[in-house]
Amino acid sequence: MSIYNKLIKEHYISNWGSNFEERIWTKGPIKEFDNKLTILEFKPTGKRKMWTYATCGMSAFTHEKPVELHLFSAAQDNSILELLTSVVYYHNIYQNLNLGDTINFGRAWQGDSECSYGFISLPYLDGPDLERFYPDNSDRAIFCYWLIPITLQERNYKIQNGLEELEEKLEGSQFNYLDSNRRSVV
Numbered sequence: 001m002s003i004y005n006k007l008i009k010e011h012y013i014s015n016w017g018s019n020f021e022e023r024i025w026t027k028g029p030i031k032e033f034d035n036k037l038t039i040l041e042f043k044p045t046g047k048r049k050m051w052t053y054a055t056c057g058m059s060a061f062t063h064e065k066p067v068e069l070h071l072f073s074a075a076q077d078n079s080i081l082e083l084l085t086s087v088v089y090y091h092n093i094y095q096n097l098n099l100g101d102t103i104n105f106g107r108a109w110q111g112d113s114e115c116s117y118g119f120i121s122l123p124y125l126d127g128p129d130l131e132r133f134y135p136d137n138s139d140r141a142i143f144c145y146w147l148i149p150i151t152l153q154e155r156n157y158k159i160q161n162g163l164e165e166l167e168e169k170l171e172g173s174q175f176n177y178l179d180s181n182r183r184s185v186v
Helices: 003-014 079-093 151-160 165-170
Strands: 020-023 038-042 049-056 067-074 102-104 115-121 142-151
Touching: 003 020, 003 038, 003 049, 003 067, 003 142, 038 079, 067 079, 067 115, 102 151, 115 151, 115 165, 142 151, 151 165
Parallel strands: 067 142
Antiparallel strands: 020 038, 038 049, 049 067, 102 115, 115 142
16 A cells, blocks of 8 residues: 555545545456555445545645545445546546536436436535545645546536536525435536
């Protein structure tokens, strides 16, 4: 395990506890990567009643702005391993992702969900303690953002109206971010 991955794992543990399994998606071109990506699968707890899937090794210290992502689920779902691994592949091969970016999942988030895109948001449920991580008290941060599944209509709305407008629509509708069968809010 790289030093970077070790530090990210410790950061997640300090925020979410140690009730997790380290998972790996081994199919496809991701196995050609030098950095060893794992997905940490945090089980629900009395305080957090959802599954949390977090990348560990999406970026490296060599990235201009290292980013890691997490995604929530109402149920344990191995398909999220593939989804996050694909996002990591895109981030490293095509375009470094960052706050506010949108990504096409290439398939439904879960099951028959209309949510086939994701946008990278601040980790509103966990706050700045999770968002910005300064390993070993350095002045360079690693950013841990929330990947929120959205529909094509919501993605188009974001492109036309901006990220803040989409976030306001989602918040105003009190959307259930755990409901893979939710309808578009626009």
